[in-house]
Amino acid sequence: MKQRLQGMLAGLLIGAIMAGGLVFAKQGREMIEVEYVNVKLYVDGVLITPKDGNGNIVEPFISNGTTYLPVRAVSEALGKDVRWDGSTNSVIIGLMPGDTVYFDDVMQPYQTEGEYWLADISKTDRNIPIAGVKYYHGVANGEWHRTFTWDLVPSSNTIVAGYYNLDAKYSQLSGMYGPCDDGAADECKISFYGDGRLIKTLEFKKNDMPKDFSVDLTGVLQLKIELVGTNASIVNWQIK
Secondary structure: EEEEHHHHHHHOEEEEEOOOOOOOOOOOEEEEEEEOOOOOOEOEEEEOOOOOOOOOEEOOEEOOOOOEEHHHHHHHHHOOOOEEOOOOOOEEOOOOOOOOOOOOHHHHHOOEEOEEEEEEOOOOOEEEEEEEEEEEEEEEEHHEEEEHOOOOOOOOOOOEEEEEEEOOOOOEEEEEEEEEEOOOOOOOEEEEEEOEEEEEEOOOOEOOOOEEEEEOOOOOOOOEEEEEEEOOEEEEEEEO
16 A cells, blocks of 8 residues: 655654665655555564554654665664654654763673672662762672671672673773772772773772772773772773
8 A cells, every 4th residue: 555645753763773874854745655565574583563653653664765664673682772852853763972881881791700790770779879979880700798787798709790792893982980988808900901901900999989990991802800809899981
């Protein structure tokens, strides 16, 4: 079945997702001919029913050899947020250039060694306190939490806060490092390994103030983060 539509099409549309190509700026209204042929959308083998922001089904269509899909349905199926910026007439999928990308929002370890404490912004009690400030993005040696909770005083220990598959997609990890409040260890160390090679080591003492750090991840496929000392922690870690 073919229909002619005039004006704004219902919903935000994205064309030729698989084909790529150039996008040309265009304004105004025009008549277009569209064809509905019951186009189905699969993402990783799962059939997706495209819907708009109000939950109404939006059917994909074909126009002039190009398949158009609802951008909201596609982005959500891929696990990406989508929003409309009316001031610039822009569809934004995921992040804008310059947005803060926290490491724990985009990467999870596929393996760890020992107990680690991961901050979580969605839980008020899942924070890492350093110098009286609570941070909700970061990781700490899990023995710090045991020390803080049960008044244990374990000796300085080593854990691997995670092995991460970066697939050479990132160039830099940055943030702050320092001792968790009420930690037991006098000296701490944080080491970063890229593909088995030591990239950088950060050392600090129990009463030190937090400091900024950055680690060059250019070309790194696998990242390993090692924390030595019960109060060793990284906070506000960001990746780009």
